[in-house]
Amino acid sequence: MNFRDYASTETSALVERLTTAAEVAAQTAAQEIRAAADAEIQQVRADAARSGQDAEDLRQQVASLVAETAHLRTQLDAESVRAAEALTQLDAETVRASDALEQLDAAATEAQNAWRANEDLVRDLHAQIEAAHAATRHEADRVGALEGLLQEAQSAASSQRAETDDANALADGLQNGMSTLRAQRQQVTALLGESIDAFDALATATTVDELFTKLVQQTAAQFPRVVIFRRKGQRLEGELATGLDPSVDLADVALTMGADSIITTAAAQGVYAYATAEQLGDAHRLPGDVPAFAVAAPLVFQSETLAVLYADTGLAEKGEAHAAFAGVLAAHTNVLLSRLTQELKIARELREYAQMLLHEAEEMFVADTREGRTRPDRLRRLRDTIDFGRQLYAQRAALEGPGAAGLLDEEIATLVGTDPSTDFSDALSDALAQMPVVSAGA
Incomplete structure (x- = not known):
């Protein structure tokens, strides 16, 4: 049941209750008056029947009763008038109720329209909420995708940064390497120049002893300590030296062929050998502190090792190029030894x-x-x-x-x-x- 039907039903029921109540009130008043009048008449008649002596009094009483009855009828008429007025008022109330019903009907219609509008609005709101939820889910998915892309971008940026750092490190390494190569090139160029000068000096020797003496002098240009060990059977004994501590007796500088040393390695294998301080370790060496770098090269004539050139330094920057310098001088000395064949023979x-x-x-x-x-x-x-x-x-x-x-x-x-x-x-x-x-x- 809609609101309009409900309001109409309630209004009709109210009018009927008001009409019924007015009629019941009028009937009840009339009945009470009539009952009271009848009771009085009966009482009077009873009194007249029982006693006829006081007729005058009875007539007076009857007249009084008649007057009272008239009065009661007047009251009844007044009550009827009031009932009529009540009915008129009730009609007016009914009219007002009808107007109110119409107003209520109009209000109900408006409320129903408003309800329908509200329902449409609610449906729209639900639709908008669902759309908002869908959009939120979409945005959440989009945010998740964006976060994934952000993480990938951050990872790529980190990788790019690492690659950039590696590239910078590589560039720095290459630059340092180029600087090192330039320094090594300059060093090698200087060593080559010294080698040429050394070759010229060695070429002036006319005896083996003079050749070995000049070899020591030329090698000392790059190594502060130089010794030539003569091979005598299974021993290598110091014969020429420069840069030794004054307290060291060259006659005591000797070692057997079985000793662990780059000197014996050069003598036994016929090749020059070099080593750093870590590689030298406890190996046999000259008296004093462990050198930072040392080299030994054989002096050979007709496949026989006559002696070993040994040189060392405390400078850590000495390396393979300087070892090659000593090896080249020793090799050139071996060539010059072949020119001194008569002495060696x-x-x-x-x-x-x-x-x-x-x-x-x-x-x-x-x-x-x-x-x-x-x-x-x-x-x-x-x-x-x-x-x-x-x-x-x-x-x-x-x-x-x-x-x-x-x-x-x-x-x-x-x-x-x-x-x-x-x-x-x-x-x-x-x-x-x-x-x-x-x-x-x-």
């Missing part, structure tokens, strides 16, 4: 002659052993043989200079140091211990 022949003398002394010792001679007799005869051999060698080496005088003693020392020892090497050691010390030039 004589030295080799004298060494072979010394070895022959020792071989003959060994054969005599072996023969004495086979003949059953006593050990003291064999040692005496061995001392005589060695002494005679020294005289023969000295006569032959006298004209070859001081460098050849000690070759026999070098060969004797090499034989005595043979490991494992032999009967002859042990006997030779004992015989030498009983002999007076002879200088190399004697």
